Amino acid sequence: MHEEFTNRASNQSELPFALVQGEPLTLIPQDLYIPPDALLVFLEAFEGPLDLLLYLIKRQNIDILNIPIAAITKQYMEYIHLMKELQLELAAEYLVMAAMLAEIKSRMLLPRPVADDDEDDPRAELVRRLQEYEQFKQAAEDLDALDRLEREIHLTSIDIPKLEIDVPLPEVSLNDLMSAFRDVVNRAEQFASHHIEREPLSVRERMVIVLERISAEKFTNFTDFFDPAEGRMGVVVSFVAILELLRESLIELVQSEPYAPIYVKARS
């Protein structure tokens, strides 16, 4: 057994990585010839290097306890290069794994003393980690499949007649509301990508008013949104609100010919 094992290990790098019905399996994954967009989605779907390795192993029905390291390393590196080419943000963990695979591969090439125990299989730690990850990957899927609230399970909502029972509703002060807003904005600003621009609230309010009016009427004359009685500021606010709604693709402006009246309608 030991002799056979050593023999096998030292020959590993020369071996075709697998024989399926007598045919050597090619190293280049056939399924790589897919449109770049789909490929991007595919590659981004991996939760990390362990997930990618598991995919490579599962795809070929290899027993996880006997991973052909040389072949798997080669395939792994192909994916890494692909991710680099597609300029995917490559987490450092992928490179750490690449180094680990290279190290295991080189140790597999070294003849090991015959007396060595199986425990010294250079792949042992990797195999343990892969199995452990697989275990929780599966557990996560099982958990996701359980019946749960908001999806399969709905609570009953049986009314309580309004007699003398006054079901109290939580009380909220304006301070509570403001500090909630401050907190959420402060937190969002910690992430540079979410920059909340400060927009005068009146514009937001006007946006809602515009939306309400155009949902009630099919076409609304553009000028109807400007009430001179509101003064210059009011007109500016309406104008900015309409621009903002246009930018967010919530409304569109329609004009049949130059200088004809402009109408505002809901985007459909």
Added chain:
Amino acid sequence: MDQSKLQAILEALLAASDKPLSVNQLQELFTGDIDLPGKDEIRQAIAELQQKYTGGGFELKQVASGFRLQVRAEFESWVARLWEQKPPRYSRALMETLALIAYRQPITRGEIEEIRGVSLSTNIIRTLQERDWVRPLGHKEVPGRPTLYGTTREFLDYFNLKSLNELPTLSEIRDIDQYNPEFEFNDEPEVVAS
């Protein structure tokens, strides 16, 4: 559809709905099913359900806008005790959602999730709608047509505001913060009537 299955589905719908459901509305909820129940079948099943609840803790009542399940009035003294102990409070997630809707309306659920960095449970928006503080304004014309939310007249009334303009701006909130770390207003304490 056999009558006992129809009855069970109707019971499920009436129990889950937070609003009364009319026979028409109930029938519409079967749209697309192979065997659409007739209105008479639905009425028949409702009558049977009403029968079934006799002597129980709740009843199936007909009100102006339809049928609803409600707790029997005779048990109200026990039911009232459910809320005697602790005054209910809203979660931080709900308060932040309300603040974002107030300050950033019209806004979609996805946008709220993006700003907060966490996904939002469905019952938060439902609670805010039940409280009449938040309402759907329409749909955003992007894939998925997500609902846009805004605040209501009742929201302004509750917070004693004449318009959204009276909500302090972010920089004002931060100014107040600086002067007063406990976040209380100097001039007039906003006492909010419940």
Added chain:
Amino acid sequence: MDQSKLQAILEALLAASDKPLSVNQLQELFTGDIDLPGKDEIRQAIAELQQKYTGGGFELKQVASGFRLQVRAEFESWVARLWEQKPPRYSRALMETLALIAYRQPITRGEIEEIRGVSLSTNIIRTLQERDWVRPLGHKEVPGRPTLYGTTREFLDYFNLKSLNELPTLSEIRDIDQYNPEFEFNDEPEVVAS
């Protein structure tokens, strides 16, 4: 109190409450009544109610924090039509993190990262805490004193579970020296069984 009245009151309480109620909580709601029901009587009445709901649209389910009335999952497709909002979906990263916390609690963030082989975004832990599914249990007494996380009763309630024992069993891990290929050749390449 006779058993049928007790049963009706319990039904009213369970119908009115928006949270699960334990036998203890249910008993407390009778405090002050002349004939306070015993816990066994309450358990008995609950069992009868569960019996009564067989074949109906809802069921009386025991989850971690008590008993609750819920619509039967088999009618979900009709009930879902009542609401416009779709249920929230959670990412694989979040579900894997949650699974690790559920099965391996108490566990630190570093340990989660180690098993998953990738770093964990703060948003995930924050979402899990905000949903009240996960809470800090204390600190691990190692350098840096990292926070230990565990799951909550709300987590079990949400996933319709009574206790952690009801979680699906984990797949088994094999040791590398258990490897026993079906075909062994001395010189020839491994044939991978498909």
